[in-house]
Amino acid sequence: MILSFQPFQLKFKHPFGVSGHTRSETTSVFVTIEQNHCIGYGEACLPAYLGETLEGTLLFLKKAGTLLKTVHSTVAITEILSAIDILDHSCNAAKAAIDIALCDLYAKLSQQSFCEWQKIPFKNSMPTSFTIGIDHKEKIIQKIKEAEHFSILKIKAGTKDDVDLIKFIRQHTQKPLYIDVNQGWTNTEEALKLIDWMKDQGVLLIEQPLPKEKKKEMQWLSARSALPIFADESVKRYQDLIELDGAFAGINIKLMKCTGLMEAIKMIQYCKINRLQIFLGCMAESSCATGAMAQLMAFADYVDLDAPQLYLNDPFKGPSYANGEVMIQKGLGLAVEPIINVME
Secondary structure, X not given: OEEEEEEEEEEEXXXXXXXXXXXXXXXXXEEEEEEOOXXXXXXXXXXXXXXXXXXXXXXXXXXXXXXXXXXXXOOOHHHHHHHHHOOOOOOHHHHHHHHHHHHHHHHHHOOOEHHHHHOOOOOOEEEOEEEEOOOOHHHHHHHHHHOOOOOEEEEEOOOOOHHHHHHHHHOOOOXXXXXXXXXXXXXXXXXXXXXXXXXXXXXXXXXXXXXXXXXXXXXXXHHHOOOOEEEOOOOOOHHHHHOOOOOOOEEEEOHHHHOOHHHHHHHHHHHHHOOOEXXXXXXXXXXXXXXXXXXXXXXXXEEOOOHHHHEOOOOEEOOEEEOOEEEOOOOOEOOOEEOOOOOO
């Protein structure tokens, strides 16, 4: 197997940020794995809060490429991913890129779609939320207008002004809301009161209200919450699920956290057995990795897969968006294809 990789600058349609710090672009590392003249595509998106750097990602991919040179496609994908996993205890996004590319490659080599190859159900569309980050009021209004065709909004919260934020949003839209607190609340009883109030404001769910270290407090809050509370930062991989002990009603699974599709399927199976709701999310991936995650929509209670809508120069053809839904087509592999050469 031949592994190739290249960083690529994704340009945002609208720069965003506050306090004088704006971002106009972000970096993904795109990966190809080739075997028998067939190519699988993958992507490593590098969110800052996970602490994964471009330099560390490239170094890991170089080591993984050396390993993959010795591997033939007759080797089980789980065996390959296990060998990749032990190369470094971190670098989850790079591992996800390799996993996605291998899943795409193996399904193509079998002349099947990914879902056929994995013998899992295929769902071609589902309502997705549109994310509105913490920003100035003028930008929030602009984002609400951009989300005209989306039926659900995901609101980044976790500030001392969350009540005012929701009241302001309700002046401009009555659409249902997901609230992503990003560990921003610290007082458990105040959090419970906020959740009760938010339910009356048309909020459907809450993500990660408390810091991930506050497990006992999360257990107390989840047991009393009027809304389902989903883990985000508290869960990266399968092993983290086992240690939750009733702290959440559901899990936000993201490929860049969990190392890819094969681990995500394992996490989904655990959630189904243990009656945890499933939220499929994304970081800031292009259509390559977002299209990969969308293959698992048949298992989801909720999805937040709007990331490709952020970009001016998405280099892949994959999911499409209409009437508030993310839609995918069944094709060979993951049904994602580059529309520009990401390896240049």
